[in-house]
Amino acid sequence: MYPSDRHYTKEHEWISVSGTTARVGITDYAQQQLGDVVFVELPDVGQTFDQGAQFGSIESVKAVSDLYCPMAGTVVEVNTTLVDRPETVNADPHGVWIIAIELTHPDQTAGLIDAGAYAELVS
Amino acid sequence: MTDAPVAAPLKTPLHGRHLALGAKMVTFGGWEMPLQYAGITEEHLAVRRAAGLFDVSHMGEIEVAGTDALAAVQRISTNDAARLDIGQAQYSALATPEGTFVDDLLVYRLADEHFMLVVNAANIAKDFAWIRDGIQGVGDAVAVNTSSRYALIAVQGPRALEIVQTLTDVDLASIGYYRFATGEVANVRSTISRTGYTGEDGFEIFVAPQVAERLWGALLSAGAPAGLRPAGLGARDTLRLEAAMRLSGQDIDETTSVLEAGLGWIVGWEKPEFVGREALVRQRVAGVTRKLVGFEMIERGIARHGHPVYVGEERVGVVTSGTRTPFLEKAIGLTYLPSAASAPGSECAIEIRGRRVRARVVPLPFYTRARG
Numbered sequence: 001m002y003p004s005d006r007h008y009t010k011e012h013e014w015i016s017v018s019g020t021t022a023r024v025g026i027t028d029y030a031q032q033q034l035g036d037v038v039f040v041e042l043p044d045v046g047q048t049f050d051q052g053a054q055f056g057s058i059e060s061v062k063a064v065s066d067l068y069c070p071m072a073g074t075v076v077e078v079n080t081t082l083v084d085r086p087e088t089v090n091a092d093p094h095g096v097w098i099i100a101i102e103l104t105h106p107d108q109t110a111g112l113i114d115a116g117a118y119a120e121l122v123s
Numbered sequence: 124m125t126d127a128p129v130a131a132p133l134k135t136p137l138h139g140r141h142l143a144l145g146a147k148m149v150t151f152g153g154w155e156m157p158l159q160y161a162g163i164t165e166e167h168l169a170v171r172r173a174a175g176l177f178d179v180s181h182m183g184e185i186e187v188a189g190t191d192a193l194a195a196v197q198r199i200s201t202n203d204a205a206r207l208d209i210g211q212a213q214y215s216a217l218a219t220p221e222g223t224f225v226d227d228l229l230v231y232r233l234a235d236e237h238f239m240l241v242v243n244a245a246n247i248a249k250d251f252a253w254i255r256d257g258i259q260g261v262g263d264a265v266a267v268n269t270s271s272r273y274a275l276i277a278v279q280g281p282r283a284l285e286i287v288q289t290l291t292d293v294d295l296a297s298i299g300y301y302r303f304a305t306g307e308v309a310n311v312r313s314t315i316s317r318t319g320y321t322g323e324d325g326f327e328i329f330v331a332p333q334v335a336e337r338l339w340g341a342l343l344s345a346g347a348p349a350g351l352r353p354a355g356l357g358a359r360d361t362l363r364l365e366a367a368m369r370l371s372g373q374d375i376d377e378t379t380s381v382l383e384a385g386l387g388w389i390v391g392w393e394k395p396e397f398v399g400r401e402a403l404v405r406q407r408v409a410g411v412t413r414k415l416v417g418f419e420m421i422e423r424g425i426a427r428h429g430h431p432v433y434v435g436e437e438r439v440g441v442v443t444s445g446t447r448t449p450f451l452e453k454a455i456g457l458t459y460l461p462s463a464a465s466a467p468g469s470e471c472a473i474e475i476r477g478r479r480v481r482a483r484v485v486p487l488p489f490y491t492r493a494r495g
Contacts, residue, residue, distance in 0.1 A: 035147075035357070036164040038447040039425050039454075041476075057476065059425050061163040061446060062357050083423075087164075 001119060002027065003094055007070065007109055008118035014094065015070040020106045023097035024070060026058065029122040031093040034060040040082040040089070040098060048074045048104075051111065055099060058089070070112060073101030135180035136274045136335040144353055152245030154181040157355035166358035167449040170321050173350025174280030176342055177359060179320075179327065180335065183247035183270040185254055188237045191262030196238050199257040199398055200230055201381060203391030207232035212301045212318060215389050216381050217242075217253055218399030222406060224375040224384070226250050229318060231303060239269075243371045257398060274335030278342060278351070279325030279362075281492070286346040287326055291315070295326070309341035320359060322366025322490055364455065365448045367417055367488035373428060374415065374443040374457050382406045383459060384415045385487070414465040415443070417487040420454040424473070424480035427456075431474040434464045442473060448489070455489050456482075 002008065006016040012030035016023045031037065039059040049055045049069040056067040077100040081088065088096045113121070132155040141148065146157035157178065159166060169175050187195050196204045202215035209232050217225035226246045231239040242250045251268045258264050278287055288295050293306035293315060303316035314329040330338050343353065360370070369375045375384045381403060382390075390403055420426060426445035431438055445456030460471060467486045472479040 035159060036162050036449070038164075038449075039423075041424075059447070061167075061361060061449065062158070064425075064427065 002115040004115040007112035007114065009068065009070045009112060010121060011068045012122075013068060013070050015112065016097070017071075017103070017106065017109075020103050021076065021100060022071060022073065022103055023100050024055075024067075025097045026067070026089065026093055027118070027122070028093045030065070031090050034058065034063055034065060036061050037086045037089045040086045042078040042080075042082065043075050043099065045075050045078060048072075049101070051108070058086075058098075067098065069101070071101070071108065072104035074104070076100050076102050133181070135178055136332040137178040137180060137276075137339050140336060140339055141178065141353075146353070146355060149356065151356055152181060152243065154244055156181060157353070159355040159357045160353045163355070163357035163361060164449040166352055166354035167361050169350060169352040170280045170323055170354055170358060170362055171450045172281070173352075174278055174282045174286055174325070174346055175321070175354030175358065176339070176346065176351055177277040177279065177354050178275075178339070179277050179359075180274040180332070181244035182275050183242040183244060183250065183268070184273050184329075185240045185242060185247075185251050185266055186233075186238065186269050187240065187254070187258065187264055187266050189262070189264035190236055191264045192236045192238055195258035195261045195264035195266070196230060196240075197391075197394060197397060198261060199254050200228070200240070201391065201397060201399060201403070202230065202389045203394055204230055204232065204238065206391075209234055210302055210304065212303060212316060213389075214301075216375075216386065216399075217250060218381055218397075218403070219377055220398060220402060222380045222382070222399040222402035223377045224371065224379060224381065225253050225377065227369060227371050227375060231316070245372060272331065273329045274332045275327060275329055276335065276338055276342065277319055277321075277325060277327045278346070279319045279321040279323045279354075280351070281324060282346075282349045282351070283323070283325040286342065286349050286351055287315070287328075289345045290341055309338050309345075311338045311341075313338070320368055321362040322368070322488065323362075323492055361446055361448050364444050364446060364457070365451055365488070365490035367457070369415070369457075370444055379415070379459065380406060380411065383411045383413055410462065412462055413440075413459045414462050415457060416460050416465045416484045417489055418456055418458060418471060418473075418482040419485050419489075420473070421470070421481040421483050424475045424478070425454045426473040426475065426480075426482065432458045432460070433472040433474065433479060434460065434469075439464070439471070445473075451489060453489075455485075460484065
């Protein structure tokens with residue numbers, strides 16, 4: 001269910017680290033809780049966020065949820081397909097990333113949990 | 124044994140059906156109701172394209188009967204109930220002396236001297252007290268809260284008629300819009316009303332609570348081949364907003380007048396007396412200073428209930444309803460704007476999480492079904 005190739009947060013984001021960069025998305029549990037996603041508010045490329053800082057928001061028909069950056073970093077790319085097709089987050093939450101960041105401290109994974117712990121958290 | 128918590132939400136007779144269908148439940152107006160089953164978008168589109176099945180048993184029913192029942196209803200309801208034939212319903216308001224909303228409602232004329240008022244779930248106790256007090260001294264008329272005697276199931280959408288028709292001998296096509304008939308649906312004694320809260324054709328069916336599950340099951344089975352889907356409060360809200368139907372407690376309340384809400388057509392101006400008349404007549408002569416308008420976002424963003432609204436640099440109010448609607452695929456909403464800034468095409472700005480986003484006033488309703 002929850003891929004073991006990445007880390008998770010208790011706020012229901014995932015982060016997949018590759019060297020000094022990482023991609024960030026929301027979990028299957030999060031998309032289920034939200035329902036049909038209709039809008040993703042994305043940051044600008046070049047914006048820097050601390051670990052745990054809000055970097056955007058995601059909205060379903062009924063609900064708004066803040067997005068938090070699992071690790072500190074600078075945005076190097078945003079998934080612009082979400083502007084026109086936000087519903088892809090529902091269809092493939094673990095495949096569709098929202099932002100890519102250049103990590104400020106690539107080794108600082110403190111506060112993140114692994115797939116097993118996350119699955120337990122939301123069970 | 125322990126006592127149930129005082130604030131435990133009420134459950135409709137169909138509660139078990141919703142759980143069995145895997146609904147996501149939510150508390151609304153003191154009731155535990157289905158927010159969604161498969162998803163708001165899918166349910167919304169099912170209603171626009173085929174049909175949706177709604178449990179609206181949380182709605183309240185208050186009956187007024189007696190030889191002076193008409194006079195009693197005329198006093199507390201803004202619309203002119205004398206225009207109702209037996210078997211006809213009308214949209215109306217319970218107004219305060221200031222011409223603002225206690226609630227909105229449907230008035231059904233069951234018989235010459237017997238009316239049924241269908242009110243919003245969250246307001247049943249308040250409305251009943253208001254009505255009971257309001258009709259005192261009228262003469263021979265008594266108000267009874269009969270909410271617990273009815274379950275209410277709505278079938279809404281372009282295929283609603285053909286679906287319900289498979290379960291009844293009543294000629295549904297002969298029931299006009301805002302008319303109702305009594306008869307059996309799926310062998311269940313029903314009052315079948317051609318009304319709804321979605322902007323589509325459809326029926327609202329009043330039945331006894333103990334047979335509600337039978338009717339619900341029969342409608343689901345009969346409708347499935349035609350594309351009928353169970354639909355929750357989430358879709359009900361996005362559907363009614365596209366149709367610009369006001370939501371009591373949100374778009375209209377005790378701070379907004381019937382005229383400001385654009386509902387002058389539910390005021391029986393020729394009635395000599397009703398609660399709120401003097402204030403509304405005064406407002407009609409002077410003109411209202413603000414009006415309920417529809418807007419759509421020009422820039423990216425979704426306006427939500429409570430977001431601040433600006434005209435120029437002046438904060439003029441808040442969004443009363445707002446969402447991104449599944450059928451029109453636009454971010455739309457309702458708000459009150461100063462009359463001078465309320466014409467279609469005027470611009471305003473919605474503050475969404477600290478950022479002002481441009482919006483444009485558009486004519487209401489946002490959505491009108493194709494007829495004929």
